[in-house]
Amino acid sequence: MSRDDARFGDFGGRHVPDPLEEPLDELAQAFDEIHDTDRFRDRFQRTLRSFAGRPTPLFHAERLSEAYGAQIYLKREDLLHGGAHKINNCLGQALLAEEAGKTRLIAETGAGQHGVATAMVGAMLGLDTEIYMGKKDVERQKMNVFRMRLMGAEVNEVTRGGAGLADAVDAALEDLARNVADTHYLVGSAVGPDPFPRMVREFQSVIGREARDQIQEQAGQLPDAAVACVGGGSNAIGLFHAFRDDDVAFYGAEGGGEGEGSGKHAAPLSEGAAGVKHGMKTRVLDDDTEVHSVSAGLDYPAVGPEHAMFRAVGRCDYRPVEDDAALEAFRTLSELEGIIPALESSHGLALAKDLAADMDEEDVILVNLSGRGDKDMEQAAEMFDLG
Numbered sequence: 001m002s003r004d005d006a007r008f009g010d011f012g013g014r015h016v017p018d019p020l021e022e023p024l025d026e027l028a029q030a031f032d033e034i035h036d037t038d039r040f041r042d043r044f045q046r047t048l049r050s051f052a053g054r055p056t057p058l059f060h061a062e063r064l065s066e067a068y069g070a071q072i073y074l075k076r077e078d079l080l081h082g083g084a085h086k087i088n089n090c091l092g093q094a095l096l097a098e099e100a101g102k103t104r105l106i107a108e109t110g111a112g113q114h115g116v117a118t119a120m121v122g123a124m125l126g127l128d129t130e131i132y133m134g135k136k137d138v139e140r141q142k143m144n145v146f147r148m149r150l151m152g153a154e155v156n157e158v159t160r161g162g163a164g165l166a167d168a169v170d171a172a173l174e175d176l177a178r179n180v181a182d183t184h185y186l187v188g189s190a191v192g193p194d195p196f197p198r199m200v201r202e203f204q205s206v207i208g209r210e211a212r213d214q215i216q217e218q219a220g221q222l223p224d225a226a227v228a229c230v231g232g233g234s235n236a237i238g239l240f241h242a243f244r245d246d247d248v249a250f251y252g253a254e255g256g257g258e259g260e261g262s263g264k265h266a267a268p269l270s271e272g273a274a275g276v277k278h279g280m281k282t283r284v285l286d287d288d289t290e291v292h293s294v295s296a297g298l299d300y301p302a303v304g305p306e307h308a309m310f311r312a313v314g315r316c317d318y319r320p321v322e323d324d325a326a327l328e329a330f331r332t333l334s335e336l337e338g339i340i341p342a343l344e345s346s347h348g349l350a351l352a353k354d355l356a357a358d359m360d361e362e363d364v365i366l367v368n369l370s371g372r373g374d375k376d377m378e379q380a381a382e383m384f385d386l387g
């Protein structure tokens with residue numbers, strides 16, 4: 001493979017221990033050889049339609065547009081199987097793994113959403129599936145553990161270290177090193193060593209390709225701004241990619257919650273520094289600060305390397321969004337449009353509100369509604385006193 005493909009400016013690359021070099025080389029080679037073939041494209045697109053529910057609609061949110069003061073269009077990834085964009089990536093990687101002769105999937109999961117999406121595709125394709133999840137998360141996210149087990153996945157409780165997401169990543173990487181012959185590690189965002197960031201981008205970029213056609217048809221123009229929330233950065237890069245060479249301003253909303261105790265914003269782009277983590281060079285937060293956001297999906301202390309590059313070259317403006325602003329947007333969209341967004345996606349909506357305040361009423365803002373908020377209802381009931 002060409003090492004140039006593996007880098008995004010100064011970021012990205014492959015910073016891993018020796019035993020992982022060979023399996024990652026093989027994966028990169030399989031990706032390069034397979035993903036662009038007619039056979040693979042047909043199968044991926046067919047399965048995205050029949051299993052995942054693509055294409056997703058683009059919705060002109062007229063009452064929200066009126067309230068925010070610009071024309072807001074929502075890309076409805078919340079309507080996909082599993083309730084979020086994660087299925088796009090899981091399907092792409094699982095189909096690729098199968099074509100490459102693998103019979104087993106492993107994945108890490110924090111809040112459990114990526115583990116559930118991996119279990120869905122593992123069951124559908126008949127692949128053995130094992131999910132690594134920190135003990136703390138297993139206790140907090142029982143429903144997702146039940147879902148994974150119901151679909152036949154083994155959930156492996158990780159007790160080492162802080163028993164959280166980072167420890168689950170380490171356990172999954174060790175599993176991969178032991179079982180490279182039959183196992184694919186299905187990474188959950190546009191993060192990690194090459195080829196994951198470019199592979200996940202490829203599988204998620206269907207979001208932006210669809211949205212680009214839809215918005216031209218419905219609004220008669222390209223958007224003035226495209227907005228997405230950023231955890232690891234997969235839904236954002238998936239939305240942005242099709243507009244990369246267009247005159248469309250990109251905005252990324254990071255978790256900017258005020259942590260309890262020493263908690264820190266989950267905002268490596270706004271507040272981090274260059275560093276190496278989880279096999280890639282990117283922007284990271286200090287190791288010893290616990291990140292905090294009201295939404296678990298944005299609680300990641302690093303970010304995909306392409307976003308680090310977009311920030312460095314000024315292609316995208318990343319801003320932290322406070323918990324309160326995200327919660328307000330969560331409520332506003334529910335009340336005005338009858339759509340309950342994921343708390344993660346609510347960060348993007350809150351940022352769109354800020355942008356709209358400085359734009360003309362006819363200006364068009366495209367927001368990626370990355371997921372639905374059903375998973376967040378208990379938290380919402382408590383915060384809004386709905387009981």
Ligand SMILES: *Cc1c(COP(=O)(O)O)cnc(C)c1O
Nearest residue numbers: 189231232233234235297344371
């Ligand atoms: C997981 C998740 C995210 C964060 O992941 P990215 O890789 O940054 O997209 C955002 N929104 C929802 C609904 C999620 O489930």
